[in-house]
Structures are given as structure tokens and as C-alpha cells.
Amino acid sequence: MAxxxxxxxxxxxxxxxxxxxxxxxxxxxxxxxxxxxLNKKMIKIQRFPNPYRNGGxxxxxxxxAVKLDADDVAIYTLQxxx
Numbered sequence: 001m002a003x004x005x006x007x008x009x010x011x012x013x014x015x016x017x018x019x020x021x022x023x024x025x026x027x028x029x030x031x032x033x034x035x036x037x038l039n040k041k042m043i044k045i046q047r048f049p050n051p052y053r054n055g056g057x058x059x060x061x062x063x064x065a066v067k068l069d070a071d072d073v074a075i076y077t078l079q080x081x082x
Contacts, residue, residue, distance in 0.1 A: 005038050008062035016062045021048055021073045024065040032068070032076065033060075049077055 008016045020035045033045035042059040
């Protein structure tokens with residue numbers, strides 16, 4: 001039997017899955033992060049698009065983040081966002 005993946009919802013109620021890009025609170029600002037793994041209570045994230053800046057991966061609660069659409073992420077990346 002395979003384990004069932006937990007269901008995590010973001011701040012506005014959308015389901016968060018592995019590979020999604022989120023805007024998430026980080027110290028005194030916001031950062032973009034990619035979901036690497038779904039844990040039982042938290043999600044493991046990695047900074048996006050520069051994964052090794054300010055550490056590697058960390059765990060955050062999904063309800064502290066907002067899932068971004070692909071269009072938003074593409075525009076941010078093309079504008080040279082870090």
C-alpha cells in the first residue's frame with residue numbers, strides 16, 4: 001500500500017502540490033519558493049529561482065503561503081527577479 005499524500009491548502013484555500021511556486025513570508029519580506037516535499041503537517045520548500053541563496057531547504061506551513069500562477073512566475077523571472 002502506498003502512503004496517501006497529505007492535502008495542504010494555501011492562505012486563500014488552493015491546494016498546494018509538489019512543484020508549485022509559492023510566495024511565502026520570510027523574515028521581514030517575501031520570497032518565492034518551490035515545493036519540494038509534502039510532509040504530514042508542513043511543506044518542504046526551496047528558494048526559487050536561486051535555490052542556494054540564504055540556505056537550502058526549510059519547512060513552512062502551507063497556510064502561510066500563497067500559490068502563484070505560471071504567468072506571474074514567468075513575468076517575475078523575465079524581469080530579473082531573485
